[in-house]
Amino acid sequence: MALMDFFKKKSSSEVAKDRLKLLLISDRTTCSTEVMELIKNDIIKVISKYMEIDSDGLDIQITQTDAEDGMGRVPALCANIPIRDMKKNVRN
Amino acid sequence: MSEVIVITSGKGGVGKTTTTANVGTGLAKLDKKVVLIDTDIGLRNLDVVMGLENRIVYNLVDVVEGNCRIKQALIKDKRYSNLYLLPSAQTRDKTAVSPEQMIKLIEELREEFDYILLDCPAGIEQGFKNAIAAADRALIVTTPEVSAIRDADRIIGLLEANDIRKIDLIVNRLRMDMVKRGDMMSIEDVVDILAIHLIGAVPDDENIVISTNQGEPLVGDSSMAGIAYMNICKRVLGEEVPFLDLNIKEGFLSKLGKLFK
Numbered sequence: 001m002a003l004m005d006f007f008k009k010k011s012s013s014e015v016a017k018d019r020l021k022l023l024l025i026s027d028r029t030t031c032s033t034e035v036m037e038l039i040k041n042d043i044i045k046v047i048s049k050y051m052e053i054d055s056d057g058l059d060i061q062i063t064q065t066d067a068e069d070g071m072g073r074v075p076a077l078c079a080n081i082p083i084r085d086m087k088k089n090v091r092n
Numbered sequence: 093m094s095e096v097i098v099i100t101s102g103k104g105g106v107g108k109t110t111t112t113a114n115v116g117t118g119l120a121k122l123d124k125k126v127v128l129i130d131t132d133i134g135l136r137n138l139d140v141v142m143g144l145e146n147r148i149v150y151n152l153v154d155v156v157e158g159n160c161r162i163k164q165a166l167i168k169d170k171r172y173s174n175l176y177l178l179p180s181a182q183t184r185d186k187t188a189v190s191p192e193q194m195i196k197l198i199e200e201l202r203e204e205f206d207y208i209l210l211d212c213p214a215g216i217e218q219g220f221k222n223a224i225a226a227a228d229r230a231l232i233v234t235t236p237e238v239s240a241i242r243d244a245d246r247i248i249g250l251l252e253a254n255d256i257r258k259i260d261l262i263v264n265r266l267r268m269d270m271v272k273r274g275d276m277m278s279i280e281d282v283v284d285i286l287a288i289h290l291i292g293a294v295p296d297d298e299n300i301v302i303s304t305n306q307g308e309p310l311v312g313d314s315s316m317a318g319i320a321y322m323n324i325c326k327r328v329l330g331e332e333v334p335f336l337d338l339n340i341k342e343g344f345l346s347k348l349g350k351l352f353k
Contacts (some may be wrong), residue, residue, distance in 0.1 A: 011274025016238050017281050023238075024245050024285065 029062055029075040036060065039077075047081060050090050054082040094202040097209050097328070098227035098256075102243030104214030106235045107264040110300060110309075111321075112211040113141045115231070118311040118325030120175035124206040127166065129198075130180035131223040132213035133188055139179045143307020144169065153181035156193045162200060171308075176205075186218040191225035198226035216250060224251065229258035231291065231328075235265045236277040245286055260291035262324065267296045268338045292324035295338045 010018075040060045047053055058081050065076040099112045109132075116128040130138035133153065139145040150165035155178070162178075169175035181188065201208050210227060213219035224230070230251050234244040244261075251259055263282050270276035277285075279293045297317035303310035311321040316338065323333045 013236075013271070013274050013277045013281065016277055017285065020238050020241055020285055023242060027242065027245060028249065 025075060036062075043079060043081075050087055052084040052087060054084055057082040094206055094208060096198055096202070096226055096228045097207065097231060098212050098223050098229075099209060099231045099233060100212035100220065100223065100247055100251075101233040101240065102214065102216065102247040103234075103240045106233050106240050107294070108214075108233050109137045109141050109211055110304065111231065111233050111262060111264065111294075112138060112209050113309045114311040114317075114321040115325055115328065116207070116209045117142075117169075117172065117175060117309040118322050119207050119209075119328065120169070120172040121312050121322075122325060122329065123174070124329075125174045125204070126207045126209065127176040127178060127201055127205045128209045128211065129178045130211050131189075131194075131219060132211060133180050133219065134182065134185045135213065136180035136182050138211050139167075139177060140307060141304055142169065142177055142309065144177050144179075145307075148179045151179045151181040152197075153184050153188045155197060156189050162197070186213070186222070189222050191221050194222045195226045216246065220247075220250075224254055224256060227256055229260070230256050231260050231262055232286075232288065233262045233264050234282065234286070236263060236271075236279075236282055241277075241282060241285060248286065248288060259288050260327075261286060261288050262291060263293040265296040266293055266338060291327050292320060293335070293338065294320040294324075 040058070043060060044053065044055055044058065048055075058079075060077070060079045062075055063078050097115075099108050099115070101108050109130075112128055116126050120126045128138060128142070129152065130136050131152070132138075136151075139148060144167050147167045150160040152165070154160045155162050155165045166176040166178055169177065198208055210223045212223035232244050232247060234240045248259060261283065263279050266279065267276055271278045279290065283290050295316045297315055299310055299313075299315040300317050309321075310318040311325065312318055316336070320336055320338075323336060326333045
């Protein structure tokens with residue numbers, strides 16, 4: 001039985017380490033609503049230089065997504081910004 | 093030049109008070125003038141761990157409220173004449189003191205002492221804010237458990253946000269037999285996860301319980317924990333001390349016993 005366990009199970013310390021690594025990524029990236037609001041305003045400011053956007057329909061959040069290397073889930077900043085038009089001064 | 097060190101962890105019961113008592117006593121043994129401040133208002137414990145509970149007249153809140161002078165509240169240790177304790181109040185709560193008052197108090201103590209150690213309460217509320225307000229550096233105490241490590245990570249973030257840049261880690265209550273079996277995270281695992289500088293590791297040693305029973309910190313004696321704590325004190329002073337081998341030497345009989353298992 002002990003031998004069987006050896007082949008199929010991770011040790012409990014490895015389980016703990018893996019759980020913690022994932023947990024801390026999400027703990028560390030949890031932004032307060034104030035910080036999210038600041039990020040949102042800055043993004044609007046930058047994009048508004050070039051485009052006319054619908055700032056009421058704008059949605060920005062930090063979500064979890066699958067990592068590209070397949071190593072579990074990682075946090076990602078997702079922004080959904082409806083564009084109305086390009087600003088005249090940047091049109092070609 | 094005096095240095096103000098906060099001993100903190102986030103989670104309760106990981107050994108902050110024991111660490112404060114031992115590091116403070118150890119620094120006093122190394123001829124530094126040290127004061128320990130218990131900032132856990134309402135749940136004071138540092139006095140019993142130091143064995144000074146019968147000598148309290150005034151406390152931290154009395155000093156802050158101006159009921160006495162600082163000198164009247166400081167309790168001189170029974171073994172070391174250069175070691176003092178400023179006990180916490182038992183009948184009040186954390187809101188009795190503000191961070192500004194702590195900063196003012198510690199500014200006064202800086203003139204007198206080489207090291208000012210602050211024993212921080214568990215949690216991240218008012219008591220924590222009071223304890224870190226005047227700190228130059230921090231010792232984070234954690235055990236190799238998921239809950240303690242998670243809280244330590246949160247505390248590290250809060251310390252950095254409060255501009256405390258010198259942060260060192262103490263991994264407490266290590267059981268090498270469990271680490272070897274793969275049932276406890278190793279020192280390397282914990283350092284890898286928290287990514288801060290390790291200043292020492294303390295084994296889970298029953299002598300700690302005995303020394304707390306007696307109210308006499310064991311730092312500097314021949315027990316594993318006593319040696320580990322003394323090494324931490326030397327590293328706090330900037331000395332380079334090699335890390336202790338925590339593997340307890342196995343006796344011949346237990347080795348023989350294992351052969352036949």
